[in-house]
Amino acid sequence: MHKTLFDKVWDAHVVETIPDGPQILYIDKHLIHEVTSPQAFAELEQRGIPLARPEKTVATADHNVPTIDQHLTIKDALSRKQVQMLTENCEKHGVTLYGLGHPYQGIVHVMAPELGITQPGMTMVCGDSHTSTHGAFGTIAFGIGTSQVAQVFASQCLLLNKPKKMRINVNGALRENVLPKDVILYIIAKLGTNSGTGHFVEYAGDVFENMSMEGRMTVCNMSIEMGARGGMIAPDETTFEYVKGKEFAPKGEEWERKLALWKTLKTDKNATFDVEYEFDAADISPMITYGTNPGMGIKIGERIPSLEDPSFEKSLKYMDLEKGQDLVGQVINYVFIGSCTNSRIEDFRIAASQIKGKQKAKNVTALIVPGSQQVAKQIKEEGLQDVFEAAGFEIRQSGCSACLGMNEDKIPAGEYCVSTSNRNFEGRQGPGARTFLASPLVAAVTAVEGRIVDVTQMELA
Secondary structure (H helix, E strand, O other), rough: OOOOOHHHHHOOEEEEEOOOEEEEEOEEEEEOOOOOOOHHHHHHHHHOOOOOHHHHHEEEOOOOOOOOOOOOOOOOOOHHHHHHHHHHHHHOOEEEOOOOOOOEEEEEEHHHHHHHOOOOEEEEEEEHHHHHHHHHOOEEEEEHHHHHHHHHHOOOOEEOOOOOOEEEEEOOOOOOOOOOOHHHHHHHHHHOOOOOOOEEEEEEOHHOOOOOHHHHHHHHHHHHHHHEEEEEEOHHHHHHHHOOOOOOOHHHHHOOOOOHHHHHOOOOOOOOOOEEEEEHHHOOOOEEOOOOOOEEEEEEEEEEOOOOHHHHHHHHHHOOOOOOOOOOOOOOOOEEEEEEEOOHHHHHHHHHHOOOOOOOOOEEEEEEEOEEEEHHHHHHHHHHHHHHHOOOOOOOOOHHHHOOOOOOOOOHHHHHEEEEOHHHHOOOOOOOOEEOOOOOOHHHHHEEEEEEEOOHHHOOO
């Protein structure tokens, strides 16, 4: 039987298939953070159940943490309590924790790959929807709810129905200044936010094969934004080179043994998918969203469509925009470069290349938030911090920051923010905040110009 990449990884982890029912799937790695783990730990306590395999669990603090003065006591009482409970629960149950102050602390979907915790062929879960990020390594990775977090704690397994399979092929050469973020925003705009419902997506074709691992993570990260359970890309030499030598990557003979297995993780030639799409790379341009879901995106320079739909009109009303409007020239007062989508060193190198020798616009507050302590260290060592600070950008400490309104880095009500994050829902960046999703390049140029500009019409670095 010819198998897809998804089939190969899924089938290798099936513990038992219930007749005419779901399957029991073994989980290789369980990532946890301070927001969705306390209730799950409490359930174990109430039922007197120990953690089945604490060595398979890795924890960090990211969502609620401040990005200024992380060495001080967290001001917000709820955030402080959640981080404290994570620390106490990890100590009690023998779980490895990279908390505030630890050199490995960071956004869970940034620190796990950069440490070699994420490896090809794994099954990985986390109580966080953007766990799909790790699929960039040829991994089945997806977000789970709190009750499922408890289920993995107790058994290292999950009871699941196998999703359907989708393949999205993008072939050809990308235009200049088109980044991985533009590719996934383009796909979601074309297919819609519910197009992937019930499916696991495999991204295939020249465009993904030529992407860096950082770029692949950006694409897989946003698979959830089109309703998919997750997304994955077949591991190749780019993957192996990225993983090799990482802190927790296999070494010596174990590396050779696992590498031989990883090289088999690709879709068989005659394998079939439930749904398949084809896109031409030449049709993709720098993108920007205009509404309140990631599917409401257009090429920069295009006009907002004119649709007769109550939810569409409600979205434009929230954003204070009009049908047929061109976003070029729209004044922007906030720019956020960070989140689990775009806070890796590659993202900051791109942003710095557009900022070097320039100044941010006087009307703009520009935040640079590394996804981990490791990335923060790289920013400093490579001289990027000097570039950002000279241009008037604010460098923060690692965390989810202004991606979501769960910490102090909120965008004020009514203000527009060009953000490299993954969601532009109502109130996502704070009550009343209005979000335009874009690539790090577009965000950096916006910060300098103080308004949205058509980067295809500019001479960029």
